[in-house]
């Protein structure tokens with residue numbers, strides 16, 4: 267490989283550039299990014315940036331020292347064998363990294379609708395979160411909960427509309443989600459409620475009711491940003507289909523980060539994880555694979571969310587129906603663990619209990635079994651269960 271093109275200048279893209287250079291790759295690297303910003307981290311956008319505690323979250327990297335040609339504000343439009351077509355012309359490659367991330371799903375309607383994906387989105391939204399503003403947030407998932415946290419803190423009148431029976435129901439199940447419902451104090455939380463459209467001045471619910479709003483934020487999920495690959499000779503299914511080495515079906519091509527659905531050896535299924543830790547760490551494997559090394563990406567996936575003053579952390583991968591055990595009461599610090607049929611730890615979700623997270627992640631990695639009777643006592647540390 268002599269000429270690498272990296273499409274997508276988010277965390278996964280820039281980390282892959284770093285990893286290629288760290289492995290001694292001396293060829294040419296072009297990094298193409300739709301946004302005009304240099305690479306930045308997204309988690310702070312719905313936290314420090316929205317709170318007004320920070321204005322930017324640039325990744326601490328030196329693009330000049332990495333000797334990368336960074337084309338900002340340039341989009342890839344299509345892919346042919348050996349050629350990426352961009353809004354600024356064609357780029358030839360003999361190694362390709364697809365790191366285009368994901369993009370928010372929007373709802374129908376002509377009214378102004380905010381999403382929160384980019385630094386520009388965060389600045390735009392922040393300016394509107396003023397005391398007394400009526401803010402309607404659609405979706406009580408990770409992003410919705412974090413935006414609600416910021417809006418309540420800014421003194422807005424906040425309504426959260428969720429289609430499911432509890433917050434976070436889609437992400438971690440309604441039973442766990444219901445435990446977080448008490449955090450929505452002072453917020454008009456409407457569950458089992460579907461939005462029909464976002465209109466001028468508010469949102470129209472299915473059934474006809476209109477909810478007034480100065481600001482509407484849609485946080486109903488993202489989809490992998492792979493539309494530009496339609497028509498290319500590459501397997502796409504819920505993102506770019508890659509093997510455990512993060513190699514795509516097209517030769518000399520890897521995909522990494524939010525856009526990649528990789529084969530997990532550990533869980534024997536394909537996973538697409540839309541979280542920071544994957545964008546941070548998978549690039550090591552993507553770079554190595556592109557350079558012909560034989561390494562696999564086989565993590566215990568991890569993410570966190572900071573909402574309503576709580577630190578929520580999750581590690582692992584669980585299936586619906588796996589045995590769920592709580593450690594601690596919902597009013598305080600608690601965690602939940604999922605056990606497989608043979609009592610191995612499948613996943614852990616910790617609320618303000620970082621030690622459970624750290625120990626749980628190690629236990630999952632090692633494949634240890636746990637004693638369900640001891641687990642229910644939050645005083646017994648996980649590693650002693």
Ligand code: FAD
Nearest residue numbers: 274276277278300308309342367523524540541542545569
């Ligand atoms: P992205 O960050 O999406 O970067 C992809 C880049 O590619 C984008 O800049 C995009 O503009 C560009 N691009 C797309 N298409 C093209 C194209 N055709 N041509 C050129 N460029 C293109 N995760 C956590 O674990 N914890 C958190 O607390 C957390 N908070 C978050 C808060 C917010 C507001 C958001 C949006 C995400 C959060 N995440 C969090 C998720 C985490 O930020 C993502 O998993 C991570 O950003 C994925 O990185 P990526 O590089 O794969 O994709």
